[in-house]
Amino acid sequence: xxxxxxxxxxxxxxxxxxxxxxxxxxxxxxxxxxxxxxxxxxxxxxxxxxxxxxxxxxxxxxxxxxxxxxxxxxxxxxxxxxxxxxxxxxxxxxxxxxxxxxxxxxxxxxxxxxxxxxxxxxxxxxxxxxxxxxxxxxxxxxxxxxxxxxxxxxxxxxxxxxxxxxxxxxxxxxxxxxxxxxxxxxxxxxxxxxxxxxxxxxxxxxxxxxxxxxxxxxxxxxxxxxxxxxxxxxxxxxxxxxxxxxxxxxxxxxxxxxxxxxxxxxxxxxxxxxxxxxxxxxxxxxxxxxxxxxxxxxxxxxxxxxxxxxxxxxxxxxxxxxxxxx
Amino acid sequence: xxxxxxxxxxxxxxxxxxxxxxxxxxxxxxxxxxxxxxxxxxxxxxxxxxxxxxxxxxxxxxxxxxxxxxxxxxxxxxxxxxxxxxxxxxxxxxxxxxxxxxxxxxxxxxxxxxxxxxxxxxxxxxxxxxxxxxxxxxxxxxxxxxxxxxxxxxxxxxxxxxxxxxxxxxxxxxxxxxxxxxxxxxxxxxxx
Numbered sequence: 274x275x276x277x278x279x280x281x282x283x284x285x286x287x288x289x290x291x292x293x294x295x296x297x298x299x300x301x302x303x304x305x306x307x308x309x310x311x312x313x314x315x316x317x318x319x320x321x322x323x324x325x326x327x328x329x330x331x332x333x334x335x336x337x338x339x340x341x342x343x344x345x346x347x348x349x350x351x352x353x354x355x356x357x358x359x360x361x362x363x364x365x366x367x368x369x370x371x372x373x374x375x376x377x378x379x380x381x382x383x384x385x386x387x388x389x390x391x392x393x394x395x396x397x398x399x400x401x402x403x404x405x406x407x408x409x410x411x412x413x414x415x416x417x418x419x420x421x422x423x424x425x426x427x428x429x430x431x432x433x434x435x436x437x438x439x440x441x442x443x444x445x446x447x448x449x450x451x452x453x454x455x456x457x458x459x460x461x462x463x464x465x466x467x468x469x470x471x472x473x474x475x476x477x478x479x480x481x482x483x484x485x486x487x488x489x490x491x492x493x494x495x496x497x498x499x500x501x502x503x504x505x506x507x508x509x510x511x512x513x514x515x516x517x518x519x520x521x522x523x524x525x526x527x528x529x530x531x532x533x534x535x536x537x538x539x540x541x542x543x544x545x546x547x548x549x550x551x552x553x554x555x556x557x558x559x560x561x562x563x564x565x566x567x568x569x570x571x572x573x574x575x576x577x578x579x580x581x582x583x584x585x586x587x588x589x590x591x592x593x594x595x596x597x598x599x
Numbered sequence: 600x601x602x603x604x605x606x607x608x609x610x611x612x613x614x615x616x617x618x619x620x621x622x623x624x625x626x627x628x629x630x631x632x633x634x635x636x637x638x639x640x641x642x643x644x645x646x647x648x649x650x651x652x653x654x655x656x657x658x659x660x661x662x663x664x665x666x667x668x669x670x671x672x673x674x675x676x677x678x679x680x681x682x683x684x685x686x687x688x689x690x691x692x693x694x695x696x697x698x699x700x701x702x703x704x705x706x707x708x709x710x711x712x713x714x715x716x717x718x719x720x721x722x723x724x725x726x727x728x729x730x731x732x733x734x735x736x737x738x739x740x741x742x743x744x745x746x747x748x749x750x751x752x753x754x755x756x757x758x759x760x761x762x763x764x765x766x767x768x769x770x771x772x773x774x775x776x777x778x779x780x781x782x783x784x785x786x787x788x789x790x791x
Contacts, residue, residue, distance in 0.1 A: 334685050336685065349687070357685075357687070358687040358688055385682070386682055386685060402682070403681075403682045403685060403687060404641075404681075404687045405687075
């Protein structure tokens with residue numbers, strides 16, 4: 274009896290310590306720490322957002338870039354969603370050859386402040402300086418070495434070498450890595466049904482030496498490659514499991530230090546941001562459909578600042594929300 | 600012959616005094632010290648005309664370089680400093696942005712402004728004539744105050760004397776004239 278009592282004094286606390294370490298940050302606790310700290314519905318001068326799409330969080334300057342497709346412009350906010358600058362984006366309409374207001378769709382920014390902008394009205398990619406002036410242009414088919422290809426860039430992000438990482442779809446499906454001089458550094462990917470192939474890729478993200486590609490129809494829904502383009506693994510399907518996704522539109526990462534690192538995926542049709550461990554295990558989700566702060570109306574763009582803040586642009590909600598993990 | 604020469608001379612005298620002019624000037628009493636460095640920031644383009652602000656900015660940099668007793672930062676350096684500090688617009692400069700530009704360029708004064716109009720209008724007799732409107736400010740980096748500002752509205756027919764003589768027909772020519780005059784006004788701020 275005495276032995277049991279003594280050993281329980283040792284074993285029980287040890288068990289509690291271990292259990293406490295494993296359950297230091299569970300899903301409920303995570304949910305309780307997620308709060309919306311800023312929302313913007315306009316450009317800071319009273320002009321409302323109209324179908325905002327792409328979003329980019331610049332770690333260099335702490336700024337947030339939002340493509341406001343319906344208004345043909347890009348808006349730059351500070352990290353608290355106070356507007357700093359905006360510029361209109363014009364393209365040459367391929368039908369009429371006239372200069373018209375574009376529909377900026379996706380954007381990424383390198384360390385020099387140069388932006389690579391994808392516009393829905395043209396296949397031409399614009400490299401813009403920090404004030405939004407065009408400094409160079411290219412076409413994805415030229416980058417792929419075949420001017421006869423009918424391809425378009427659909428998503429852009431940055432890799433860890435300050436290169437632009439483009440998702441190209443159409444006659445050919447590729448992930449293209451290009452430098453600031455718009456030279457192709459590397460490329461990988463092909464269309465198909467295999468896990469390492471793409472069916473309808475929608476978003477790409479680079480973190481910690483891995484390239485994540487979201488796929489609307491292909492399985493797994495999130496495919497993970499190394500920087501050489503070798504398929505490593507994947508997670509999620511398109512069914513009703515918690516890990517499953519329908520329309521991944523953007524990725525982010527949360528690094529909460531001792532509380533762990535998480536990969537987040539915004540799903541435009543499920544109206545949620547799903548939170549996964551780096552191994553692809555489902556952890557929790559944020560959002561849900563609705564108009565109240567914290568809820569989502571067709572998220573179209575998603576970004577994280579790499580530590581504790583998330584930004585979501587909503588195509589139907591016509592707003593940008595900032596979530597923080599407190 | 601003497602009469603003809605007299606008329607021509609009189610016309611030349613009249614023409615030399617005419618031309619587009621700085622319409623409004625507000626002056627605050629502060630002299631620019633001799634040897635000070637000025638930096639011209641890219642003018643904002645509110646005219647809707649492509650490249651209008653680039654031209655005006657370029658003309659200002661050139662014109663101010665001929666102002667004696669001050670130096671002007673190379674525009675490339677100015678632009679690079681703006682890039683580093685992500686200063687995109689000179690219309691809404693914060694104190695921190697002024698400090699960072701001043702420190703990076705060694706500039707004591709910033710020249711900023713906006714191009715409001717840069718187009719052509721119809722003149723009954725002259726046909727198309729240029730019309731340019733600018734707002735210009737000189738900001739002290741030390742006090743963050745505007746020490747000089749001007750609103751310029753100029754038309755190509757303002758200098759016309761008779762039968763189109765003295766009229767300015769091209770936008771670029773008009774722009775160079777009014778920028779040159781504005782630079783002279785700024786030059787007059789420099790302490791002797």
